[in-house]
Amino acid sequence: MPRPIKVRHVSCYPEANYFKPRGIPFVELEEIVLSTDELEAVRLADLECLYQEQAAGRMNISRQTFGNIVRSAHRKIADALVNGKALKIQGGVIAVEERRFQCQDCQHEWRLPFGTGRPMDCPQCQGANVFRALSNREPARRGKNDPNRERCRRAAG
Numbered sequence: 001m002p003r004p005i006k007v008r009h010v011s012c013y014p015e016a017n018y019f020k021p022r023g024i025p026f027v028e029l030e031e032i033v034l035s036t037d038e039l040e041a042v043r044l045a046d047l048e049c050l051y052q053e054q055a056a057g058r059m060n061i062s063r064q065t066f067g068n069i070v071r072s073a074h075r076k077i078a079d080a081l082v083n084g085k086a087l088k089i090q091g092g093v094i095a096v097e098e099r100r101f102q103c104q105d106c107q108h109e110w111r112l113p114f115g116t117g118r119p120m121d122c123p124q125c126q127g128a129n130v131f132r133a134l135s136n137r138e139p140a141r142r143g144k145n146d147p148n149r150e151r152c153r154r155a156a157g
Contacts, residue, residue, distance in 0.1 A: 005093045008037040008069075009060045012096060020086040030085045035092035038073035045070050100133035109133050 013036065020029055037059065044055035045066075056066035080087040098111040103122035110123060121128050 006061055006065075007093050007095050008040070009058065009097055010036055010040040010092075010094045011043075011058075014039055014089050017089040018086065019080070021084045024084065026086070030083075031088050032076050032080045032085050033091065034073060034076050034087055034089050036089060036094050037092040038069055038076070039089050040094075041066060041069040042073045042077070101130055102133040103127050104129040104131060 020026070040059060041055065044050045044058060045052065048055075050058070052063050052066050052070075056063045059066060061069075077087065079085060096113060098113050100109060100111050101119055102109045103125060105127035106122060106125040108122055108124040112119065119130055122130055
């Protein structure tokens with residue numbers, strides 16, 4: 001009997017969840033499903049240029065599992081692009097992270113789920129001096145001596 005899948009942490013749900021080649025009717029398209037955790041793994045590895053160990057920590061999974069997820073996602077994305085298939089993003093065993101906010105007037109901290117918008121004022125003192133609280137995450141930027149730094153900079157630019 002296989003082990004149960006561990007819940008994977010993702011930062012947010014994607015804004016768009018369906019991609020298809022232009023000019024091909026839906027009825028003629030084959031569809032590939034990319035899970036939300038696979039999309040998050042690609043985002044962390046390819047967009048934020050994190051090492052697998054760092055990205056795995058953010059998703060609350062092992063480095064090996066992260067590598068397997070990224071490999072599966074890359075294969076699905078390549079298949080959709082090369083073979084003209086639709087890509088649907090859905091599913092996965094996930095937990096969506098929350099954003100932390102802090103009032104600079106009274107130092108009150110609170111959390112809100114992603115997608116709810118930025119709060120206009122503090123729920124405790126009604127002050128408008130509200131900012132995102134500092135996170136305990138590692139920064140996505142890499143040091144100047146990192147050999148992958150230029151690869152990530154070229155990919156982003």
